[in-house]
Amino acid sequence: MTTLPGLVGFDEALETFDPVMGLEVHVELDTATKMFCGCPTGFGAEPNTQVCPVCLGLPGALPVVNGAAVQSAIRIGLALNCSIAPWCRFARKNYFYPDMPKNFQTSQYDEPIAYDGFTEVDVDGDVFRVEIERAHMEEDTGKSLHVGGATGRIHGAVHSLLDYNRAGVPLIEIVTKPIEGAGARAAQVARAYVAHLRELLLSLGVSDVRMEQGSMRCDVNLSLRPVGQQTFGTRTETKNVNSLRSVERAIRFEVSRQAGVLGAGAAIVQETRHFHEDTGETTAGRVKTDAEDYRYFPEPDLTPIEATADWVEELRATLPEAPRVRRARLQQAWGASDLEMRDIVGAGALILVEQTVAAGSSPQAARKWWLSELTRRANETGVDVSELAITPADVAGIQAMVDAGRINDKLARGVFDGVLAGEGTPQEVVAARGLEVVSDDAALGAAVDRAIAASPDVADKIRAGKVAAAGALIGAVMKEMRGQADAGRVRELILSRLT
Amino acid sequence: MSSEDDLTRLSATELAERLAAGDTTSVQATQAHLDRIADVDGNVHAFLHVDVDGALEQADAVDRRRADGELLHPLAGVPIAVKDLLATKGMPTTCGSRMLEGWIPPYDATVVERLRAAGLPILGKTNMDEFAMGSSTEHSAYGPTRNPWDLGRIPGGSGGGSAAAVAAYEAPLAIGTDTGGSIRQPGAVTGTVGVKPTYGGVSRYGLVALASSLDQAGPVTRTVRDAALLHDLIGGHDPRDSTSIDAPVPPVLDALDGDLTGLRVGVVTELGGEGYQPGVRARFEESLELLTKAGAEIVEVSCPSFTKALAAYYLILPSEASSNLARFDAMRFGLRVGPEGVDAPSAEQVMAATRAAGFGSEVKRRIILGTYALSSGYYDAYYGSAQKVRTLISREFDAAFGRTDVLVSPTTPTTAFEFGAKLDDPLAMYLNDVATIPANLAGVPGLSLPIGLADEDGLPSGLQVLAPAMADDRLYRVGSVLERLLEEQWGGPLLGRAPELASSTGVGR
Numbered sequence A: 001m002t003t004l005p006g007l008v009g010f011d012e013a014l015e016t017f018d019p020v021m022g023l024e025v026h027v028e029l030d031t032a033t034k035m036f037c038g039c040p041t042g043f044g045a046e047p048n049t050q051v052c053p054v055c056l057g058l059p060g061a062l063p064v065v066n067g068a069a070v071q072s073a074i075r076i077g078l079a080l081n082c083s084i085a086p087w088c089r090f091a092r093k094n095y096f097y098p099d100m101p102k103n104f105q106t107s108q109y110d111e112p113i114a115y116d117g118f119t120e121v122d123v124d125g126d127v128f129r130v131e132i133e134r135a136h137m138e139e140d141t142g143k144s145l146h147v148g149g150a151t152g153r154i155h156g157a158v159h160s161l162l163d164y165n166r167a168g169v170p171l172i173e174i175v176t177k178p179i180e181g182a183g184a185r186a187a188q189v190a191r192a193y194v195a196h197l198r199e200l201l202l203s204l205g206v207s208d209v210r211m212e213q214g215s216m217r218c219d220v221n222l223s224l225r226p227v228g229q230q231t232f233g234t235r236t237e238t239k240n241v242n243s244l245r246s247v248e249r250a251i252r253f254e255v256s257r258q259a260g261v262l263g264a265g266a267a268i269v270q271e272t273r274h275f276h277e278d279t280g281e282t283t284a285g286r287v288k289t290d291a292e293d294y295r296y297f298p299e300p301d302l303t304p305i306e307a308t309a310d311w312v313e314e315l316r317a318t319l320p321e322a323p324r325v326r327r328a329r330l331q332q333a334w335g336a337s338d339l340e341m342r343d344i345v346g347a348g349a350l351i352l353v354e355q356t357v358a359a360g361s362s363p364q365a366a367r368k369w370w371l372s373e374l375t376r377r378a379n380e381t382g383v384d385v386s387e388l389a390i391t392p393a394d395v396a397g398i399q400a401m402v403d404a405g406r407i408n409d410k411l412a413r414g415v416f417d418g419v420l421a422g423e424g425t426p427q428e429v430v431a432a433r434g435l436e437v438v439s440d441d442a443a444l445g446a447a448v449d450r451a452i453a454a455s456p457d458v459a460d461k462i463r464a465g466k467v468a469a470a471g472a473l474i475g476a477v478m479k480e481m482r483g484q485a486d487a488g489r490v491r492e493l494i495l496s497r498l499t
Numbered sequence B: 001m002s003s004e005d006d007l008t009r010l011s012a013t014e015l016a017e018r019l020a021a022g023d024t025t026s027v028q029a030t031q032a033h034l035d036r037i038a039d040v041d042g043n044v045h046a047f048l049h050v051d052v053d054g055a056l057e058q059a060d061a062v063d064r065r066r067a068d069g070e071l072l073h074p075l076a077g078v079p080i081a082v083k084d085l086l087a088t089k090g091m092p093t094t095c096g097s098r099m100l101e102g103w104i105p106p107y108d109a110t111v112v113e114r115l116r117a118a119g120l121p122i123l124g125k126t127n128m129d130e131f132a133m134g135s136s137t138e139h140s141a142y143g144p145t146r147n148p149w150d151l152g153r154i155p156g157g158s159g160g161g162s163a164a165a166v167a168a169y170e171a172p173l174a175i176g177t178d179t180g181g182s183i184r185q186p187g188a189v190t191g192t193v194g195v196k197p198t199y200g201g202v203s204r205y206g207l208v209a210l211a212s213s214l215d216q217a218g219p220v221t222r223t224v225r226d227a228a229l230l231h232d233l234i235g236g237h238d239p240r241d242s243t244s245i246d247a248p249v250p251p252v253l254d255a256l257d258g259d260l261t262g263l264r265v266g267v268v269t270e271l272g273g274e275g276y277q278p279g280v281r282a283r284f285e286e287s288l289e290l291l292t293k294a295g296a297e298i299v300e301v302s303c304p305s306f307t308k309a310l311a312a313y314y315l316i317l318p319s320e321a322s323s324n325l326a327r328f329d330a331m332r333f334g335l336r337v338g339p340e341g342v343d344a345p346s347a348e349q350v351m352a353a354t355r356a357a358g359f360g361s362e363v364k365r366r367i368i369l370g371t372y373a374l375s376s377g378y379y380d381a382y383y384g385s386a387q388k389v390r391t392l393i394s395r396e397f398d399a400a401f402g403r404t405d406v407l408v409s410p411t412t413p414t415t416a417f418e419f420g421a422k423l424d425d426p427l428a429m430y431l432n433d434v435a436t437i438p439a440n441l442a443g444v445p446g447l448s449l450p451i452g453l454a455d456e457d458g459l460p461s462g463l464q465v466l467a468p469a470m471a472d473d474r475l476y477r478v479g480s481v482l483e484r485l486l487e488e489q490w491g492g493p494l495l496g497r498a499p500e501l502a503s504s505t506g507v508g509r
């Protein structure tokens, strides 16, 4: 074991070195069936219940391409401004691995379905162009569960269990060209690119893009070169960096580590590295040598895919608005500031807010509920805000009741509680929990009279023109009414009696 | 028992007629063949597995369907043997390898599914060279099949079991698979008929793949008409095989006994002459004369690239095979062997130990060859060049079929050789397929039929007819006429001259 040279601070490293990144993102498509057989693709089923002779690689079984997956691949390619190959083939990537039933992965090699594209990513208000090398189709592997080891890793395990439910699930691998010129913003650019890709894929409706469930996985290639140098340095490939935050951290760590190695006069080893969520560090894995030879050759069990110009144009017509264009349009329509928009996008709530507005809510109210109340609840339960058991229509419905004065903001929170607890629609929750404000003027008037009588000094101040003092009386009335009153109406009643 | 009463001596067509006429039942016919297997297979060893109960059950079922007045396939009730390379639900499928000893597939190959649906009782699974690698069945892990004409000689391969079963009257019909001649070459050396359909003409779903771009299942029979009936039954599009041709194909049965007047028959210079046994050449020349008499016009054609076919084949086949056979890794099915002296072996160690123990030497040879040929740095020189040769061969076929309607050649350079003669010389073994391989590389169909006995050794030799892709009907047009003319000369089928097999009662499996 050689002693590792020390890390160099990220900013310091970037004074001397220029980082060059390459991002490889694997996306599981949410097609109903697998890439080459009719098995379902749902996540979380009992192990080995979504398998058949084809995806188990039984002798004699043959693959048949899932047309829906090809369609998704072409749409992804088009959304990334790629050229679509009019004719392309699958290839076999041969290597032995227990997770992989056939001991080859059916993938694409020198004939990807989509190539030479680009996409524009917003980084703190600036537009950064990321060049796309290729997007190709392949199949996922199964999963191993190592039993008996300390951390679920193979080391120390007494045996391993294999689950082939995931084997054969359609994957698209999107590979960037080397990303240069990001400089000190390298980590932000990488993160923004992955976030952007996520949003793009969501808008295409081709994947649920859940990084935490592995339906989107990221490999980060990184090398450093002295500032001003043209040729690339030796790169490392950090595997399975599976959250936006991790992408940023992995890059920061690798920049610091590689700068330390290079600064000490040593050489970077071309290798695969593993990222550790707990420490934010990467550690060495397999050394990549020339001996790694996948013996690619065209898959003889499948016929070539021909994407006719007509078909491609048909699919192009189905593309949603580009994310940047869409954001700009919504920002203008909503009259939102840059900062507000960034918050909405960052919270993954753009679609939610948009749909809530479409359901009749004001943009301000929609943004308020999703970013404050609901984001907080999502964080508390550790789920994505989009996974909460409440729909944009529900949120718009609650806001409509606020606007009508039937409930106030405080009562609205109770309605959210009820809807999230599965007690029914907002209307049903209001009725069942008795959350409607008291709009009976006689009852309110009596309460106002009692409040005035209880605080004659405050009443005198208001009579003397200090209208701001009404707050204390409003508070008293609201308290008596247990919050179920329209504060505006209470204020009106108080002022009508004292001024 | 006179041969007229012996149901095993009938062609499938004749047996089908008797079944349709109600003169016999499928149970009787199936039992007769099971008896014959019990009687002679101890000597021939055509079968790796005989499914007595299953076959009789299927026979009974089809007899009932017939009794109920159901409209049945012409071959319904005629028993059949299936090469052990095809997956059969509930029946062992070993591919002649230790690797799959005891493996019982949970599904049927499409071909098998079609046989079952048409009501053909499956007698059992036939012997073969391990994973179809060989030309003699000597590479079967379960011992060789013997040629019914001479039990000291090979029955051809890899489908020696299917051909021998048919030649020994153990089955009227069999299914074979042909990657470089594994249906046609055994047909030639056992005096039987074998057809390799156009690539994509018969579904490969459920055929354990040797070389995906070359493999094709087809009929193994005693007559051309029987082959046509079986061909029409197993052929046609299958959505589970992406390489299956999705186009209507005219029934080959309609092509039988057509007129050969004006038919242009090309004799391929490169598939004959030097290296071909004189007796094989003599019978071939006589067949050409018969074709001429029938009105065909014989044309000499040259296909220079065919001389490179063998070399290209032995790069493409091992390359695809090395990848196809990677799945035999002890993880999900088949043999599992732990490495010796290792306490807690890793999955990779178990894979390696299993593959070392489970594969025979010829399989290992080809896996190593293919792995090498696909390696980066060698790919272009080997696999890439072989694919170029393949393209050239296809073009030469196209050119030849521009001038001719069919091509013909001896099916094999020699008659059946003795066991062990070529076992130590793989290259000599590979040369058996020199005439049959070009058809697989180009995907065109080929039929081999018996054309007589070689003078030197009194053993059968065969002629192969090749036709353009999708023109399988031409094989049958030429084959059926030539068969009729030859049998008129012989005064009956060639197999009638085969020696009677001694009973091996008590040794049968």
Ligand SMILES: [Zn+2]
Binding pocket: A034, A037, A038, A039, A050, A051, A052, A053, A054, A055, A056, A168
């Ligand atoms: Zn499946």
